[in-house]
Amino acid sequence: MKKNYVVAGAILLSVNMLAQEQPKVDSLKNYYEIQEVNIFGKDKNEGPIHKVDVQLIQDFNKTNVVDAVNLLPGVSITQMGARNEGSILVRGFNSLRTPVFFDGIPIYTPYDGNFDLSRFTTFDIHSISVEKSLVSVQYGPNTMGGAVNIVSRKPVKALDIDGQSGVGFADGTGVNSYFTALNIGTRQDKYYIMGSASLLKVDNYLISRKFDGTPLQPSLERVNSESMDVRLSAKFGYTPNKTDEYSFSIISQNADKDIAPNALKAGNSNWRNYPTYDKRSMYLKTRTLVANKTFLNFTGYYDTYYNKMKQYDDDQYTLLNKNSSFSSVYDDYSLGGILNLTTEAIKNNVITLSVNNKFDSHKEHNEEILANTST
Template identity: 35%
Template sequence: MKKVAALLALPALAHGSMAGAEDGTFTLGEITVTATRVAEDVLTDAIVDRKEIWSFNRSTLDEAVKLVAGVTSTFDSNGRRNEHDILVRGYGRWQVPLSIDGIRVYLPADNRLDFSRFLTDDLAQIQIQKGYASVIDGPGGLGGAINLVTRKPTEKFEGEVQAGLFGADSDDQGWLAAARVGTRQHKFYAQASGSYLDRDHWSVSDDFQPTAIEDGGERNGSDNRDWRVNAKVGFTPNETDEYSLSYTSQSGSKGAPLNVFNNPPNPPNSYWRWPWWDIENLYWLSNTQLGSNAYLKTRLFYNTFDNALYAYDNATYATQSANGRFRSIYDDTGYGGSIEAGMSLTDRDTLRAVVHYRRDKHTERNYNRPTHPTLSSVEPLQETLEDTWSVALENTFKATAAIDVVLGISYDKNDLKRAQEYNTTQALFGYPTGGSDAVNAQGAVHWRYADGARLYGSISSRTRFPTIFERYSTRFGTAVPNPDLESERGTNYEIGWEAALGERSSLSAAIFYNDVADMIQTVVVSAGPPQLTQAQNVGDGEYYGIELSGDAHVLPQLRVGGNYTYLERRIVDPLQPNFRPTGTPSNQAFLFLAYQPWESFTITPSVEIADDRWSDVTGGGYIEVGSYTLANLQFQYAAEHWEVAVGGRNLADENYQLAYGYPEQGRTWFAKFKAFF
């Protein structure tokens, strides 16, 4: 049985091999973990591994994270951008950074990540930090962190292929595939992997009532295509040291379904498509043992992000001639790295220190009315440039053999060096620049009161800097820039318990309270016409709740488990007395059982339950949507070198929405196969 670990699995002080985990997880790409799993083969912690991704058919990140208590995914609050956000205990994509192998994925303009663009079938695991994200891992983790950990070979020669189809009733909607090949030799390894998803469309529930905008069946504008490749080579000169160079590239394109209740569309500039949404990362990771009680880790990276948004005249998506139609092109780069060192000061005292730096450059250009014969125009390139620094210290003190005390502090600084904009009145001009800084502090106590059991408590006070979008975007002429926008701060409190009940069973519970200050809110500053808004630090709030998880093998052939989350969010905005926090239900649960009538065959029914959540309404106001009970089922047969599975999602064909006017998928089926060697 795995024992409950201390708060930190320290990377090298007595770490043993950094060169590879037995399960093929790329350990060099992990972020700081607060504890290992309390038992083998359970689903009660904040890690989703590749077995769970397969068994519950979660091929995109926004679906996979819903297996974890306290985490939900939702449609973007007004739905217009066709983006899926992830909320961790109420904190969204601006407060919970996303990384791949510990390297942050950051979009310098607005960081409006669409989590449904990230495929999961070729990953080793998804790490999710809730509330307490170590300052060692860099700035921005106000509400937690998400890290996608890739795989690494463990055999001299190995590989895997996956393929699958999905659809609704007799309607074939798309397919997906993934492949990996690698080699592990005495002092080096190499691997290449990739995944691809091609969706022609998806279908709404048969219970959906057609409207003038959406006639039912195939959801208009619901196509998407996404792929990712990852390649890595590594040098492992001994049992503790590792040096790795990795490259990740992913590309996506998608449509944007319209709000089914807006006829004609409001605003009229609503016919959007993303012809490309591309991210590339080149990164170096290393770990070097320095004697018996110290280590040095380095991370270097170079990122690019290329994005295009096209706005069309009408539902034919053929011309872009009307006023306000455009082709918006983003071209972003980022580079930087970190140096981390750790040392055992005494047998009971360990200190870690790290310095992070990144530079982000955002370049954008609009082609206005590009298909108009006389009124088309091209804006000059507009550029923003900013530097971000972080210096952090973290100390782990073993008060007793069973109690660990961890204290961390960091200083973060953001320096905006250039912020250009263009309009027909001022031509190309620069906004006022400047910077902001913040001090972050956190602490935790972990008590392993018995073999395979622990109690813990933590406090974490973290900040995040506003994005360029929040500070300067005019949002198509409807917003006033605010260059002096300040940082948000979240102070997160948690008390938790977890225990292993035998080798393959466990229970856990957590109570959390998050105090949020200086929240960045969009407020109306002019009633118009036209109505104008501005991002301001006017919100204060609290998020609190409980999480319960359990997973048990009650019989040799039967495993049952699941989790439940209660979350309450209250935000006070003096300028918006009727403001409602969107995107999160108060009650959410995931339940499953896995029955093996014989060794190679598994039947896995599961159910997802959520009550209402608030959603924005176009034109102002809020409405409650989103209550659902989704029944899912998978049949799986596993042989020595291959597995096959068939099943379905939302078997009752429930008709529901996560954002007002944007119905979700109805009943779907899938069939998939994988082989490994």
């Protein structure tokens, strides 16, 4: 399956260790400019764009992006589908019409455009912005409902270290989750480096106490609702002068999640889990001053999605002998580039030429059958 798009146009423990050297700019905004999508056209446009930053995320102890976005007005969250994927709705539009971007790079699986946003943890991100008004074509296609952009963290000090570790409590059942994360980086005159590692383990989640137990769901702890997310990331940046910036980032996400079955009817239950839910990303972002008040911005990225979902014969999650059982493998990748040429050389005007191209490849097969080599 090929898709090509071309768009042109306008108990919580925390440790923070920071060096005494102060950043050479007054605001953190300039450090994150290369990763944000900036839209011009209104003198003041604070209404339709809402942002949650790292401090607010930590204050409310939001460990994944879905829960963090729920802090913003006009955004609804849901766990949807037979794959139990975390998703968001902006003004009623799901991710097919309100795409999610990571540092301006679109996130979705090539098969059907959906993905599990709950697998994106918040330990190495700086902010999440939600745009609800008319969205610029600089984002790319399918932005009918708006756009969500996750901005990753960058170092702002000569020595920038942030660590978190904690546990989660479920009412009446004690500890049911724990997490640990560490970010280490350095910013020098002409370069910066950031490395991050995190682990989030959830044993289960609780259902309402008003629910009457069934043979398939006898307790408050939701059956088969465990998950574990491991995330590693690294960022390398070069800043030769005050205007130009070049960065290269690598991200590795590994997840293992269970899917809770129907709690009422055994005949309609799907005994499923996701033993493998992996995503790898590499991307290059550049910002170059090519003329007076004229910048050339380029983003190139390569994403891989390798997912394995199993459906078992029964609630023992062991056998796959029935005709309805399977071990489905998705082996997908996306390759794309975004080029923006923006000038403010003409007074009172911002002119942008934008080109966006993306190639998606999807391959699937049952694990017991040889892989399909066609795309």
